Amino acid sequence: MKNLGFLWLLLAIAVVGYVLTSFRRESFVPEFLDQGNVKKTDLTRRSNYSQETNHFKPTPYPQDPILGVSTPFRVNMFNSYMV
Secondary structure (H helix, E strand, O other): OHHHHHHHHHHHHHHHHHHHHHHHOOOOOHHHOOOHHHHHHHHOOOOOOOOOOOOOOOOOOOOOOOOOEEEEEEEOOEEEEEO
């Protein structure tokens, strides 16, 4: 009878261990993962010199006369002026 209680204890520990390890695993669906970077890498894999950046060409804006004195500072791609 002593051994029967010990076997129940081992069985309970095994069941708890199985439950903890089975719920900890996450199964990901490959269709839901973002594959954009993998595709971009495949496109530029053979070229050592091709570069892709997030650079954009600014939209043209009306050329009004700038009031003030030019300073040596820049804000992003624009020269700054002191009024």
